[in-house]
Amino acid sequence: MTAVVGAPASVETTQGAGEPEPHATAPHAETDERAPRVFLVAGEASGDSHAAELVRALRELEPRVRCESLGGPLLAAAGAPSPMDFVAHATMGLFPVLKKLPFFTRMLRETTERLERDPPDVLVPVDYPGFNLRLARRARALGIPVCYYVSPQVWAWAPWRVGKIARSVDHMMCLFPFERAFYERHGVPVTHVGHPIFDALRAEKRVAGFRDEVGAAPADPIVALLPGSRGHEVAENLRPMLEAAAAIRAREPQARFIVPCANAGLRPIIEGCVAASGVDALVLDGQAREVARRARVALVTSGTATLELLFHEVPMVVLYRASELKWSLARRFLLHVKWISLVNILADRDVVRELVGGTWTAGEVAEHALELLRDGRARKKMLARLHDLKKEVALQGASKRAAEVVLSVAKTPGTAGRSPANPRGKA
Numbered sequence: 001m002t003a004v005v006g007a008p009a010s011v012e013t014t015q016g017a018g019e020p021e022p023h024a025t026a027p028h029a030e031t032d033e034r035a036p037r038v039f040l041v042a043g044e045a046s047g048d049s050h051a052a053e054l055v056r057a058l059r060e061l062e063p064r065v066r067c068e069s070l071g072g073p074l075l076a077a078a079g080a081p082s083p084m085d086f087v088a089h090a091t092m093g094l095f096p097v098l099k100k101l102p103f104f105t106r107m108l109r110e111t112t113e114r115l116e117r118d119p120p121d122v123l124v125p126v127d128y129p130g131f132n133l134r135l136a137r138r139a140r141a142l143g144i145p146v147c148y149y150v151s152p153q154v155w156a157w158a159p160w161r162v163g164k165i166a167r168s169v170d171h172m173m174c175l176f177p178f179e180r181a182f183y184e185r186h187g188v189p190v191t192h193v194g195h196p197i198f199d200a201l202r203a204e205k206r207v208a209g210f211r212d213e214v215g216a217a218p219a220d221p222i223v224a225l226l227p228g229s230r231g232h233e234v235a236e237n238l239r240p241m242l243e244a245a246a247a248i249r250a251r252e253p254q255a256r257f258i259v260p261c262a263n264a265g266l267r268p269i270i271e272g273c274v275a276a277s278g279v280d281a282l283v284l285d286g287q288a289r290e291v292a293r294r295a296r297v298a299l300v301t302s303g304t305a306t307l308e309l310l311f312h313e314v315p316m317v318v319l320y321r322a323s324e325l326k327w328s329l330a331r332r333f334l335l336h337v338k339w340i341s342l343v344n345i346l347a348d349r350d351v352v353r354e355l356v357g358g359t360w361t362a363g364e365v366a367e368h369a370l371e372l373l374r375d376g377r378a379r380k381k382m383l384a385r386l387h388d389l390k391k392e393v394a395l396q397g398a399s400k401r402a403a404e405v406v407l408s409v410a411k412t413p414g415t416a417g418r419s420p421a422n423p424r425g426k427a
Helices: 045-061 073-078 094-099 101-117 129-141 159-168 177-185 196-203 210-214 231-251 264-277 288-294 305-311 324-334 342-347 362-373 377-393 398-410
Strands: 012-014 037-042 066-070 122-126 147-149 171-174 190-192 222-226 256-261 281-285 297-301 316-321 353-357
Touching: 037 045, 037 129, 037 398, 045 066, 045 073, 045 122, 045 147, 045 196, 045 398, 066 073, 094 101, 101 129, 122 129, 122 398, 129 159, 147 398, 171 177, 171 398, 177 190, 177 342, 190 398, 196 305, 196 398, 210 288, 222 231, 222 288, 231 256, 231 264, 231 297, 231 316, 231 362, 256 264, 256 288, 264 281, 288 305, 297 305, 297 362, 305 316, 305 342, 305 377, 316 342, 316 362, 342 377, 353 362, 362 377
Parallel strands: 037 066, 037 122, 122 147, 147 171, 171 190, 222 256, 222 297, 256 281, 297 316, 316 353
Antiparallel strands: 012 190
C-alpha cells in the first residue's frame, strides 16, 4: 500500500516520466490581475456534490475566481452556473445510454463549442468518465489544461484505459493513495488529495432522538441493511440480506433492522422486498449516514457506503450477488483487483468479509454478522483494523487540496499538455 507522505494538509504532485521539474507556485502568487476562470463538469449526483465543495474551496483560496459549469443544482447553488441540470440526465446501463446517446452527443458538441468560443483557464471534469474523458480530450486539443477530479476506476476495471487518460488529462486528482501509485507507474502526473466524503462526515451533526424515531431502545443493536443505490443492485442484494436478517433475529431478538432508501425511486423496490420477506425491517427515506453512525453491524454492497461505515468504525459484511458466469467472466477479463470493497482495497488486506458471486448463502451472511454483532474476538479484531485504517486514509481538507491544484494549473500559462506547477512547492 502506498503511504501518504507528509502531514495530512500537504499536497503531493507526481510528474510524468521524463518531465522537467516545475517551479513552485503558491496559489496566490498572481502577477496577472485577471481573475482565473474554471469550468467544471459533473454528470451525476455524487460528482455534483464533490464539485460544489471544490467551488467553495476555490473561493476561499481565491475570492476572485470565476466558476462556470455543466452540472447539477449543487454546483449552481455553489456559484458555478450551468445552462441546464445535466445531472438530471444521468444514465446507467447499456440500453438506457444508447437511448439517450443523441442527447449526450449534442451536449458534447455544444460544450466543446462553448469552450472553443470562450476558453477557461482550466477544465475540471469530475468523475463521469464516459462523457468527461471525451470532453477532456477535445479541450486539451484546444489548448485548455485539463485537471481531472475523481479518478475513473481504471485500476480495477480495464486498466488499459489509462492510455486514454494520459492523452486526455494534464493532471489527475485522485481520492485514494493506491491510485497515486497506479498513475505514477503509468507516467501520468497525479496528486492524491483525499476523499471529500470524510470532510462531509466530520461536519455532520448527530440527529437527536434518532433511536426513539426508529423504535430502538438504548440497548437494542441496530443492523444496517445497505443494498446499494441502483435498482438492479437493490433487487439482487436486498433479498438475501433480509433472509440473513431473519436468521439473525431468531438468535438476537432485540436486533433492529433498518433499510435507508438512497433515493425515492428505490422505495417501491425496497418495500416490496421487505413485505415479501416477512422481516420487521424499517424503511427510511435517506438518513443512510445516520443509520451508519448508529449501527452495531452492517450488511452492505460494495461502494461508497463502505467508506461511511469505515469512518464510523462499524463492523460490516460486504455482499454482492452475481451469477457465477458473470462473476467468472468479470474476474477473468475485466476485474484487476483482489477485492471489491474499498475498505479491503485501501488496506491491501482482508479487513472485512466479502461474499461475492452466486454461491454464498444467507446463512453464511448471518453467521458472519452474528460474530460481529456480539462482543468477542472477531468484533474486536475488525474494530481495531477499521480504527487503524481510518487514521491512515480519512484525511481532512480534500476539497482544499484539490482547489490548490486547480488554481496552480489555472494560473500557470501554457500548462495544456504538460504537468502543472506543484501547488505547494514540494518536489
